[in-house]
Amino acid sequence: MNPDSEPTQTSSIRGDAVRIAVFMGVAGSGKTTAGALMAGRLDWDFAEADEFHSAANVAKMSGGIPLTDADRMPWLAALRAWIDKEIADDRRGVMTCSALKRIYRDLLRAPGVVFVHMSGSVQTVEARMAARQGHFMPPSLLASQYADLEELDPDEDYVVVNLDLGLSPAEEVDSVIRALGLSTKN
Numbered sequence: 001m002n003p004d005s006e007p008t009q010t011s012s013i014r015g016d017a018v019r020i021a022v023f024m025g026v027a028g029s030g031k032t033t034a035g036a037l038m039a040g041r042l043d044w045d046f047a048e049a050d051e052f053h054s055a056a057n058v059a060k061m062s063g064g065i066p067l068t069d070a071d072r073m074p075w076l077a078a079l080r081a082w083i084d085k086e087i088a089d090d091r092r093g094v095m096t097c098s099a100l101k102r103i104y105r106d107l108l109r110a111p112g113v114v115f116v117h118m119s120g121s122v123q124t125v126e127a128r129m130a131a132r133q134g135h136f137m138p139p140s141l142l143a144s145q146y147a148d149l150e151e152l153d154p155d156e157d158y159v160v161v162n163l164d165l166g167l168s169p170a171e172e173v174d175s176v177i178r179a180l181g182l183s184t185k186n
Contacts, residue, residue, distance in 0.1 A: 011114050011157040014181040019092055019112030020083050021180070024099035026145035028125045029118035030169060031096040034161070038094050038173045041184045045086060045093035052078045066144040069103070076107045083110055100148040105156060116176050117152060120163025 021044075023035035032048055039046035052075055057067055079097055086093045087110060099105045105115060126142065152158045159179045161172050177184065 008160045008162075010152070010154050011159055011180065013112060013114045013157045015183075017112055018114055018180050018182060019087050020110070021094045021114055021116050021176070022099060022105075022108060023094065023096045023116045023118060024105070025118035025120075026098065026100070026125055026149060027142060029120060029163060030172070031098075031118050033169045034116075034118060034172050034176075035094045035096045037169055038176060041173060041177065042092070042094075042182060045091055047079070047082050047093060047095040049075070049079055049095060049097040052082075066148075069101075072104065076104055080107055080110075083108060083113060087112060098145065100145060101150050102153065102156075105152075109156075113157070114180065115152065115156060115158040117158055117160045118163060118172075119160050122146060124163050 021035070021038065023031040023038075025031055032050075035048075036046055038044075053061075054074065057071055057075060060067060060071065079095065082095065083093075097104075097108065099108060099115060122142065152160070159176055161167075161176060163172075167175070
C-alpha cells in the first residue's frame with residue numbers, strides 16, 4: 001500500500017475503543033458508499049443521516065435551497081439519539097453525516113466517536129456527484145457545502161481520506177480500518 005494513500009489522523013480512539021465512525025464530508029464525497037461498506041465489513045450497524053431529515057428539509061434541498069443551522073438542529077438531535085442508543089446498547093455503528101461545522105460535530109461527539117472525513121477537491125466531488133443518480137441534493141448546492149465546511153481541529157478524533165488519490169471505495173475503507181486499528185469480521 002502506498003503510504004500517501006493512508007489517511008491523515010489525529011484520532012486517539014483506536015481498536016475496541018471505537019464505538020461509532022461518522023463518515024463526514026460534503027455531498028457527493030462518497031460517505032454513504034464507504035460507510036455502508038465499512039459497516040458491512042465490520043458487521044456494525046449502519047445509519048444514513050439523510051434518512052433522518054424531515055420532509056421539509058428534503059423539500060428545501062431538492063429545491064436548491066441550502067439548510068440553515070436552525071433547520072439542521074432537530075436532525076442533528078435525532079442523529080445524536082441514534083449514537084447514544086448504539087452506545088447504551090453496547091453496539092458499534094457507522095453513520096453518515098455531512099458534519100460540516102464544528103458545532104455539528106460537537107453535537108455528535110461522544111466517547112468512542114471518531115469522524116472519517118471524506119475530503120477532496122471540488123473537481124473530484126463534482127465528478128462523483130455527476131455519476132450518481134436519484135439523490136435529492138442537487139449539484140448546485142455543492143458550493144454552499146464547501147462554504148460551510150470547517151476543517152477538523154487537532155482536538156477532534158478523526159481520520160481524513162483523500163478522495164483526490166482516486167482510490168476505490170474498498171481501498172478507502174481498508175485504509176480507514178487500518179488507521180483505526182479495527183479488525184474485520186472475516
